[in-house]
Amino acid sequence: LDLQCFDSYEIGKAIALFPLPVISGIGHQRDVTVTDEVSHSRAKTPTAVADMLISRVRDFEDRVDSLAHALTEGARTLTRDMKDGLSVLSRRVQIAAGNKLLNNFHLLNACSKGLRYAFKFMQNEHQKLRGRESNISHLDPLNVLKRGYSITYRSGKAVKSAAEVKIHDSLRTILHKGELLSRVEAGQSEKSVRGNRDKKRDGMANLKLYE
Structure with a gap:
């Protein structure tokens, strides 16, 4: 009779619908x-x-402790592995950076030697160029005229030989300062000029100058 209350429909329904x-x-x-x-x-x-209930709570606590221990050990292992990986990577970076710096130093040294060689080469070429400029300057017609030489033209062409002109030809002679216009009155052959040179005579053609 004392158990009839536990056979109640209302109690059974309440237990069945209880969320826990x-x-x-x-x-x-x-x-x-x-x-x-x-x-x-x-x-x-x-x-x-x-x-x-106590047994199940203890089982749950043991499981939680086991999971916490596994999580802690996993975190420690992961941290240790990452630390080792970072150490290896750091050494690799240091070695690579050192090799890169060494290679750049050798390259810079080679470039420096190349620049010094190029500078020396340019100095030598500059000296050669100045020497050539000096030679060209000596061969400059204006500088040649300064030394007392002259250039004579016939019909716009430079006269190189007395045989190129004829009697009564008009000539134009360029001096260092100014120019002369002349007409051929007489001349000497190249052979006669050579003979006169041997005798230390003046073998120039007799010219009549125009004012």
Whole structure:
């Protein structure tokens, strides 16, 4: 008679609709009530229910502790591996940077030697160029005229030989300062000029100058 309340429809419905699991422990081993049937779990006595809960809580705590230990060890292992990887990477970076700096130093040294050689080469070429400029300057017609030479033209062409002109030809002679216009009155052959040179005479053609 004292177990009839646990066979109540209302109690059974309330246990079935309860959002959390319900454990029954009425205390009667032989009799099974509606409450026992609709409960999530059942035990023989309330004390057994308490032992069940304590055991499950301990199992849960042990599982949590195990997971926490595994998580801690995993984090330590990952941290150690990452630290080792960073150390290896750092050494590689240092070695690569050192090699790069050494290669750049050798390249810079080679470029410096090349620049010094190029500068010396340019100095030598500059000296050669100045020497050539000096030679060209000596061969400049204006400088030649400064030394007392002259250039005579006939019909716009420079006269190189007395045989190129004839009597009464008009000539134009360029001096260092100014020019002369002349007409050929007489001349000497190249052979006669050579003979006169041997005799240290003036072998120039007799020219009549125009004012």
